Amino acid sequence: xxxxxxxxxxxxxxxxxxxxxxxxxxxxxxxxxxxxxxxxxxxxxxxxxxxxxxxxxxxxxxxxxxxxxxxxxxxxxxxxxxxxxxxxxxxxxxxxxxxxxxxxxxxxxxxxxxxxxxxxxxxxxxxxxxxxxxxxxxxxxxxxxxxxxxxxxxxxxxxxxxxxxxxxxxxxxxxxxxxxxxxxxxxxxxxxxxxxxxxxxxxxxxxxxxxxxxxxxxxxxxxxxxxxxxxxxxxxxxxxxxxxxxxxxxxxxxxxxxxxxxxxxxxxxxxxxxxxxxxxxxxxxxxxxxxxxxxxxxxxxxxxxxxxxxxxxxxxxxxxxxxxxxxxxxxxxxxxxxxxxxxxxxxxxxxxxxxxxxxxxxxxxxxxxxxxxxxxxxxxxxxxxxxxxxxxxxxxxxxxxxxxxxxxxxxxxxxxxxxxxxxxxxxxxxxxxxxxxxxxxxxxxxxxxxxxxxxxxxxxxxxxxxxxxxxxxxxxxxxxxxxxxxxxxxxxxxxxxxxxxxxxxxxxxxxxxxxxxxxxxxxxxxxxxxxxx
Numbered sequence: 001x002x003x004x005x006x007x008x009x010x011x012x013x014x015x016x017x018x019x020x021x022x023x024x025x026x027x028x029x030x031x032x033x034x035x036x037x038x039x040x041x042x043x044x045x046x047x048x049x050x051x052x053x054x055x056x057x058x059x060x061x062x063x064x065x066x067x068x069x070x071x072x073x074x075x076x077x078x079x080x081x082x083x084x085x086x087x088x089x090x091x092x093x094x095x096x097x098x099x100x101x102x103x104x105x106x107x108x109x110x111x112x113x114x115x116x117x118x119x120x121x122x123x124x125x126x127x128x129x130x131x132x133x134x135x136x137x138x139x140x141x142x143x144x145x146x147x148x149x150x151x152x153x154x155x156x157x158x159x160x161x162x163x164x165x166x167x168x169x170x171x172x173x174x175x176x177x178x179x180x181x182x183x184x185x186x187x188x189x190x191x192x193x194x195x196x197x198x199x200x201x202x203x204x205x206x207x208x209x210x211x212x213x214x215x216x217x218x219x220x221x222x223x224x225x226x227x228x229x230x231x232x233x234x235x236x237x238x239x240x241x242x243x244x245x246x247x248x249x250x251x252x253x254x255x256x257x258x259x260x261x262x263x264x265x266x267x268x269x270x271x272x273x274x275x276x277x278x279x280x281x282x283x284x285x286x287x288x289x290x291x292x293x294x295x296x297x298x299x300x301x302x303x304x305x306x307x308x309x310x311x312x313x314x315x316x317x318x319x320x321x322x323x324x325x326x327x328x329x330x331x332x333x334x335x336x337x338x339x340x341x342x343x344x345x346x347x348x349x350x351x352x353x354x355x356x357x358x359x360x361x362x363x364x365x366x367x368x369x370x371x372x373x374x375x376x377x378x379x380x381x382x383x384x385x386x387x388x389x390x391x392x393x394x395x396x397x398x399x400x401x402x403x404x405x406x407x408x409x410x411x412x413x414x415x416x417x418x419x420x421x422x423x424x425x426x427x428x429x430x431x432x433x434x435x436x437x438x439x440x441x442x443x444x445x446x447x448x449x450x451x452x453x454x455x456x457x458x459x460x461x462x463x464x465x466x467x468x469x470x471x472x473x474x475x476x477x478x479x480x481x482x483x484x485x486x487x488x489x490x491x492x493x494x495x496x497x498x499x500x501x502x503x504x505x506x507x508x509x510x511x512x513x514x515x516x517x518x519x520x521x522x523x524x525x526x527x528x529x530x531x532x533x
Contacts (some may be wrong), residue, residue, distance in 0.1 A: 114148015370404025
């Protein structure tokens with residue numbers, strides 16, 4: 001009966017709802033078209049939503065906007081309020097000057113940096129084809145408001161990505177960034193001079209002198225010689241496999257890697273100083289080459305190693321090169337001279353599709369790099385017989401060469417802030433999810449092991465306590481000439497315990513002292529003092 005009554009009530013309510021919906025259908029439709037409470041609402045406060053989202057790709061797996069205008073534009077004012085509050089505390093009287101100086105430095109950095117100009121941040125990720133995504137990141141400021149060193153030290157205006165013209169076809173990873181060393185040093189000088197801290201002002205005087213003493217060249221000469229761009233290049237030679245010296249049952253091999261650090265320069269000041277040092281040290285076997293405007297110094301590595309190692313420093317084409325081999329420098333200069341390089345490969349052509357080749361920074365990651373690294377990791381995992389099965393299974397699930405990441409990204413300082421565009425096989429949404437899931441899974445797997453380790457440590461601590469009690473009991477019996485059947489009390493043992501303190505079991509067990517002839521015991525299971533101390 002109760003079920004039938006309930007059913008009747010439900011049917012009655014459903015009928016009322018149906019009639020109501022039919023009667024209000026026309027009104028609801030009209031209301032929604034005008035903008036009902038379920039529709040969009042205009043913000044009563046200004047935001048950069050339209051400016052930021054106009055640069056993003058809608059309809060993908062990630063579309064996010066964070067408005068920062070309301071809380072960043074007055075950040076320095078909020079910091080000053082905190083300053084006044086802290087400075088008003090009575091205990092600050094003796095340290096007031098240092099507190100004032102510290103807050104002044106912080107506030108000045110906020111204002112000079114241009115942090116308060118950030119009006120919004122946007123992220124988007126959309127699949128261009130299955131397994132291939134375009135990701136965007138926008139750090140926005142309104143046109144004409146990008147004032148501050150964060151908007152200039154990493155490049156003031158987009159330009160041709162000349163670093164791409166130094167990359168050989170077998171490049172596995174590369175990243176080039178604009179960086180204005182002279183402006184960074186100028187910022188440091190200004191902040192130190194105005195900080196009010198004598199130590200900071202002393203640093204400004206001593207640092208250049210110490211640098212010149214140790215490096216043999218003036219600090220200003222170094223800063224003024226830099227051209228505002230640095231880069232790293234890693235290549236992998238598939239035609240030459242090398243063995244990796246790892247303690248595995250089977251030999252681990254991978255394509256021969258080479259590394260190169262690249263610095264854009266205005267002159268040869270840095271190269272000349274390194275050259276002078278090599279000559280002063282009389283580097284054994286050094287090979288010098290000065291041809292066609294390229295200066296190169298190579299010091300062959302005398303010991304047998306699995307990879308080609310010929311440390312090289314070179315200057316040419318407006319760049320300073322520091323490389324593991326002279327061959328890589330020669331290849332980079334050949335690409336700069338017109339030889340087909342990375343840009344001619346099918347992988348790069350796909351990754352750079354619809355990506356602007358003007359900017360202030362770029363990063364390239366070939367799938368070859370990840371595949372080869374993962375193969376090495378897989379061989380190491382297979383040879384590890386002591387790894388817990390659950391952890392090994394999880395690591396293998398992450399270590400899939402067919403899923404190795406590849407990407408090409410370009411960042412540019414535009415009229416409305418920083419914008420980075422990237423193509424690759426990893427969507428931003430997946431990366432954000434993975435960054436949350438992986439630590440959680442790892443923690444879930446690690447917690448049992450940590451708990452076990454903690455219990456083991458507590459057990460050891462308790463057993464050490466039992467040893468202390470046994471030792472104190474024996475000393476008491478010896479000094480007091482007590483028989484083996486005597487049972488001391490805690491107050492009897494205090495003079496023989498560490499600092500006179502009664503030990504306690506870390507897991508809450510209760511200690512029994514027992515007779516002199518018996519071992520002390522703990523009520524917690526497993527906390528047993530071995531018979532042989």
